[in-house]
Amino acid sequence: MIFVSRQEHFNAAHKLYNTAWTPEKNEEVFGPCANTNWHGHNFDLIVTVKGEPDPDTGFVVDLKKLSQLIRKEVIEKVDHKNLNVDVPFMAGKMASTENLAIEIWKILEQKLGSVSQTARLHCIKLYETPRNFVEYYG
Amino acid sequence: MIFVSRQEHFNAAHKLYNTAWTPEKNEEVFGPCANTNWHGHNFDLIVTVKGEPDPDTGFVVDLKKLSQLIRKEVIEKVDHKNLNVDVPFMAGKMASTENLAIEIWKILEQKLGSVSQTARLHCIKLYETPRNFVEYYG
Amino acid sequence: MIFVSRQEHFNAAHKLYNTAWTPEKNEEVFGPCANTNWHGHNFDLIVTVKGEPDPDTGFVVDLKKLSQLIRKEVIEKVDHKNLNVDVPFMAGKMASTENLAIEIWKILEQKLGSVSQTARLHCIKLYETPRNFVEYYG
Amino acid sequence: MIFVSRQEHFNAAHKLYNTAWTPEKNEEVFGPCANTNWHGHNFDLIVTVKGEPDPDTGFVVDLKKLSQLIRKEVIEKVDHKNLNVDVPFMAGKMASTENLAIEIWKILEQKLGSVSQTARLHCIKLYETPRNFVEYYG
């Protein structure tokens, strides 16, 4: 078993805001992250899959195909978007890095079969900033 | 003469949108950067000043004081903000990295005297992403 | 279960020196790391906690609070200090990155309850240089 | 148990080319990575070992000795080389990052005893580019 990772990136706006709360409570809990008019980040996304290398190619998975899959299924839906408003798969969820990583896992787990019959999704690692990041293993 | 630099960072939303143009023309010129509901970035800001080291301290400028100045005069006004909506010094200007760097120069050039009588502002370097950045020398 | 990480940094002096040994043996075992008058590093510290996201916030833990805890309980005690001389929690221990990571774990495991009732400490990752680092999972 | 890592680097040429296939099939499967006249990378190699810190040194392993071992047993054999042509331990194998990481594991697992009687090899992490990397745990 070997683990293979591909890093992609996207830029997005968001805010942390619970619509069931008053503005005051949002401000108290989330501070500047609740700014009414949004803020944003350069997100870095690392997708890790696991499997055995194919003897004919030496690959667990073709990273060009994995990159294309991530771009088509994830990056195109979040890049230069507002995570609270523009992204159907985040509708009704707090736009936290935790929730975003979990939803990206769900999407890629379903679609990974289109680039490899044998590799399995292992980890979604998502950097909101170089100092704040999350990891999800399903 | 020696050049001394301090790096700070902030997270902000923006869009590239000329209100004198139709939405179609904005979309044509700016593409996804014109997204109605904004997108955002982790900006990195490097401020460079120049001067002679003071023999008593070895410093051109006390970098703790320079950092405090940048945070008070720039970072607090742009961090976790929307550059098009929330930032008075960007009002009426396109929210490009070029214009943002020029405005940050104007602010810091006026205020640098409060941290050093002898150092002069040399350069504002502003990263919008790790791959896109601008430099302004006044 | 999702894993959330926060990176902080500090600058410190230290030496690797076993006081039960002769200077010659220290020099033989530790080489330049045993330099009598110390050397130092910019340390990077990554603290990882794990838990379920709170549905109201989307957070496993509020990273602002986790950052404040790390700064108060760890960074203030080691930043701009001498790890062999100035840091009570390292007294009587070799000032290696391994031992420093273990002691930071002990401190944060005890205090994490003050920022979250449900999150648990998962890993202390400590970079002494960009090329040398340790990880401790308790 | 604590995990200690050392990063080294090397520069090498390679191509992805299965000699049992036609040139057309290689081009179809590997695209530009099959370029007849090779391409190359700056590889970053992170070697992680695990064990208990020695009370006399504070070390799981002396990182200077681990670095020397990696350089002697791995880096000297691949740095400024062609992975398909010049490296005996890759003979007959596809020159993928996956296979390279597995072979490096085999070499270092055999030799680690020469720098530590107690530490065990934990992970070989190999970056082909900053965006493509693999991890192997034996």
Next chain:
Amino acid sequence: MIFVSRQEHFNAAHKLYNTAWTPEKNEEVFGPCANTNWHGHNFDLIVTVKGEPDPDTGFVVDLKKLSQLIRKEVIEKVDHKNLNVDVPFMAGKMASTENLAIEIWKILEQKLGSVSQTARLHCIKLYETPRNFVEYYG
């Protein structure tokens, strides 16, 4: 005047080898860089242009267009190639980073007019490794 930069990257094989010299002299002068079967690098290329921001766009140059130009005119010709063998514009020249930067300058200076009538090329910065790089200003 403001300076705007875009970073791209490519992977290539090369060797430093003067065909007018004996193999022994090449080995003596270039050491492992003269390895017969090539070695390679992940190159990072930073292209800087200068000009005044357009009041309608806030741009000195549209970085998407600059990126497309660099990819079409430079990256496609060197990425996953052998700099000594596969790249017409390097024919007959030593494949040093210095010479590569000078040739990239010549190409982009000629073509920059297609993305901006007013911006001028300022600098080609080329990293062969994170520790070795060159800058050329024409």
Next chain:
Amino acid sequence: MIFVSRQEHFNAAHKLYNTAWTPEKNEEVFGPCANTNWHGHNFDLIVTVKGEPDPDTGFVVDLKKLSQLIRKEVIEKVDHKNLNVDVPFMAGKMASTENLAIEIWKILEQKLGSVSQTARLHCIKLYETPRNFVEYYG
């Protein structure tokens, strides 16, 4: 004219302390940087030279030789040392990054002739931390 750079690194202890002042004044001016028992950093040093590429080699300067010169004349004198106590060329000077860069310039300007008859020293860039750095051009 082309500019060629080489990055090296060293780890050192220091403090900012003016022995002509009282401890109180040092504490007031330098804050934690004046800590009696020192602190330290991982310094990154970038040395830039300028000249014309030699047609026979494609080199302005052989970077292996420049690296060896920097290591012999600078790194060996400061690495794993205390900049205030162990480094003769810093005796009697405040151990600031500014002063350290100026002294490194003086050393390398004198010695550069031993690796190249034609290249001239252009810049010493010295990072004390990733966020604080100086540049000196003689």
